[in-house]
Amino acid sequence: MRIRTATDLGAFIRERRTKLGMDQIELAKKAGTSRKWLVEVEQGKPGAEIGLILRTLKSLEISALRKKVEKCAYYAAFWKATNSVRVAASRCAFSSR
Numbered sequence: 001m002r003i004r005t006a007t008d009l010g011a012f013i014r015e016r017r018t019k020l021g022m023d024q025i026e027l028a029k030k031a032g033t034s035r036k037w038l039v040e041v042e043q044g045k046p047g048a049e050i051g052l053i054l055r056t057l058k059s060l061e062i063s064a065l066r067k068k069v070e071k072c073a074y075y076a077a078f079w080k081a082t083n084s085v086r087v088a089a090s091r092c093a094f095s096s097r
Contacts, residue, residue, distance in 0.1 A: 007044030009053070014042040016060045031059040 003009050017027050024042075028035045033052050041048050041056070 005044065006041075006046040006048065010042040010044040013038075013056060013060065016062065017042075020060065027056070027059060031056040 003012055017024070022030075024035050024038050028038045031038070031052070032055055037048075037052065038056070041053070
C-alpha cells in the first residue's frame with residue numbers, strides 16, 4: 001500500500017488495527033487519543049496532529065513507517081519555511097512495505 005494522502009494513511013491505520021485484532025477504543029486508549037479522533041483519522045481527516053499520528057503508529061508497532069512520517073514532518077516544515085514544494089513532495093511519498 002502506497003501512502004500519499006491522509007486517506008491512505010487512515011486506511012493503513014485501520015487495516016493494521018484490524019489485523020492486530022484491536023477495536024477503535026482499544027487503540028485510542030493505547031495511543032492516548034480519543035475514539036472520535038481515531039475515527040476521523042481512519043476516515044482520512046487532513047490536518048491531524050502529527051504527534052498523535054506518531055503515537056498511534058507506535059501503538060500499532062510500526063517503527064519503520066513512524067520514522068518515515070517523522071521525516072515527512074521535517075520536510076513539511078522545510079517546505080513551509082522555504083516554499084520548496086518539489087523537495088518536500090519528493091521526500092514524502094512512501095510505501096508501507
